[in-house]
Amino acid sequence: MRTDPPSHPSAEDEVLAALRRRHVREAVAALPGRCPQLVAAITEDPPPTYREISRRLGMPRGSIGPTRARCLACLRTLLRTERYG
Known part of the structure; x- marks a missing residue:
């Protein structure tokens, strides 16, 4: 039975993932009302x-x-229009 070694994300993939997470956090914080808490x-x-x-x-x-x-729809729109992630 052949098993491939576990693949590890490249440094570039890790940086891009961290940037996406930061952009999503920033977009969530920019949501109106109690959306960020929800x-x-x-x-x-x-x-x-x-x-x-x-x-x-x-x-x-x-x-x-x-x-x-409504909050998630607003988040999707914000992420699309602001070019986050």
């Missing part, structure tokens, strides 16, 4: 429940999903 919460590992997010951010549980969708 995006930060939903990207935690493990992600908190909607109940925990509701309590933490002081927003009704029923508004988390629609707000999340």
Whole structure:
């Protein structure tokens, strides 16, 4: 059985990945309202429940999903228009 050695990212790949992460963090910080806090919460590992997010951010549980969708749409637009990542 032949096994290939594990591939390691090149230094250039690591630098580009770090730049993408920085650009995404900057774009998230530029989002309006409580979007930065909501995006930060939903990207935690493990992600908190909607109940925990509701309590933490002081927003009704029923508004988390629609707000999340708007925040992510805004983030996608910002990343495209600002040429991040």
